Amino acid sequence: MTSPTRSAGYRRLAVGPLALRFRPRAVILSLALAFALIAAGLFALASGSLSMTLPEVLAALARSGARADVAQVVGEIRLPRVLLAILAGAALGLSGAAMQALTRNGLADPGLVGVKEGASVAVLALILAFPAVDAAWRLPVGMAGGLAVALVVTALARDLSGVRFVLVGIGVSWLLAAGLLVFITTADINDVETALVWLAGSLHAADWSLIPALAFWSGLGALVLIATARGADASALGDGVAGGLGVRLKTMKVLGLAAPVLMTAAAVSCVGSLGFVGLMAPHMARFLVGGGQAAVLTASALLGAVLVLAADTAGRLLFAPLQIPAGVVMTLAGVPLFLLLLWQRRDRL
Template identity: 60%
Template structure:
C-alpha cells in the first residue's frame, strides 16, 4: 500500500490516529508562494514615503517604545493593515473564482464577470454615500444581498450554469450596472464622485484594522464551507449520475458552493472596492502549477490571488510615488489580455 502511494506521487503523513495523503511537490510549490508573499509583505512594510529599515520592523511591532511615534504609527496602523488587507482580499477572490469555475464547470466563470461584483458595488456605494455614519459591519451584509440578487438574476436568465451564455449574460448585466454607476458619476456632487471613483478603482489606501476584522469575520465561514465541501465537489466533477450514485446531494452542494463565492466577493468588494480579474486568473494559474483536486485548487488559487493583489498594490503604491495607482487598475491592465486570450482559446465553444 505504501509503495503504491509513493509511486502515485503521494506521501502519507501521520498525526497520531489521523492519516493524510499529500503531494510533496505541491507542498513545495505552495511553500515557495507563501515565502514570496512573506518577502513581499516585509518589503512593502519597509518602503514608502518614509523608508524604514528592515531591522526596525520587528521593533515597531513588538517593542514600539524603541522607535519614534511616527515610525511606529506608519508601520502598525498604515502599512501593515493595508498589506494584510491586500493578502486577505486577494485570497478571498482567488477562492471565489476557483469555486465558481468548479461549480459551473466553466473556465471563464468569475464572480466579477457575472455581475456579482457590480451588484455589490452599487448597493455598497449607495450605503456609503447615503448613510456614511453607518457601521462598517453592515457593508458586507448589504453587499451580499446585492451580489446575490444579481447572481440569481443571471441564473434565471441563463437557465444553465455550465453553458457559455451564463457568462455572456453575466457580462451584459455587469455592463448595465457599470452604466448605472457611470450615470451617477456624471451627475453627482464632485465630492461624492471623488469618493466613489477612489473606492470603485479598488484602492486599499483606506484599509484599517476594524475593516480588516470585518473582512475576516465574513470571509472565514465561506472559506470553511468551500474546504468542507471540497471532497464532494471532486466527486461532482465525475458527472451528475455518477455523483448521485456515490451519495452526493447535488442541489445542496450547488447551493453551498454558489453562495460561498458570493459572500467572499461581497466581503472583498465591500472593504476595498472592485479588484477585477483576480478570481479569473488565479484558478487558471493554480491549475497550471498545482495539479490536483479541489483542496489543491482552492489553496493554490488563494495563494496566487493573495500574491497578485499584494504585488499590484505594492507596484501602484511605490512605482509612481508620490502618486498612488489603485491596485484594481493595475490588475485590470493584466487581466484584460488574459481574458481575451481565454476567449480566443474557447472561440469554437462560444
C-alpha cells in the first residue's frame, strides 16, 4: 500500500536513528539551478572587454599558469562582482520567500515594507556626509537604517500578518522615497550623480571588502529561515493549528521578520536597490519546485542569485562600453510580472 508521503512525491532516507524526508523532483531541480548558476558565473567571468576562454578563466581561478592580465581582470574586477551579485541575489530571494510566508501575501517583499528605502537613506547619508569613509562602513549603517524602518512599520501595523502590514510598509517606503527625491532635486549635481548611480542598483563598484560581511549575514539569515521552515509550513494552516502543533508563533514571527530585514538591508547596503528580486524569485521557485518552505527557500536563493547575476551581466555586455545598472534591468523585467500578479489577485485585494 502506498504511504501518503510517497503518494505526495516524498521519499524517506534513513541512516541509523536519523531520517530525512525529501522530494526527488525538488532536489533535482535545485541541483539544476545550482549548475545554471555556476555556468552563468563562468560566462560572466569570461565575458567583457577582455574576452577569455573557459580554460583561461579556470586557470585564473586556480592561480595556476594564467596570463598576468587575465589573472588581474578575473581576480580583482570580475570575480568580486560575480560573487557580490550571487550573494545579494540569494539574500533578496530568501528574504522575499520569508516575507511572503510571514505575511501570507504573495505580493509582499522587503522592498514593499520600506527596508530597502531605509537602508538606502542611511547609506546615502553616510556617503554624502563622510565621502572619505571606508566602504565597509556602509553595511552596518545600512542595516541599522533598514532595521529601524522595519521596527517603525511593525509598530504602526501591530500585526505581521495580513494586508495592513504590507500597506503600512508601502506608505513608509513612499515617504522615504519622497525624501530621496527632495534630496535629488535640491542637492549639488555631483552628489546627485553619486546618489543616482548607487540607487540604481549597480555592481560596478564591487569590492572584496564587502563580500565577507554580506556572506556572513546572508548565511546567518539562511540558517535561521531554514531552521524555522517547518514552523512556517504549519503557520500557513493558521495560527490556531500551528499553536496546536507546538509552534512558538511569537518567536517564529520575530525570527521570520528579523532575518529577511537584516539580509535585505545588508544586500542593499552593498549593491544599492535591486527591485523585484524578492518578488520574482519566490514565485518562480513555487512554480518550478513547489513543496514546503524549505524547498521554496532553497530554490528562491538560487533563482535570486541567477536573476541578479544575469541582470548584471546583461547590463554590462549588451550596451558595451556603456554599463546599464543591474537594478534597471531587473525593473524592466520585474514590472510586467508584478502587474501580472496584481491582475491574478484582483479579486482578493
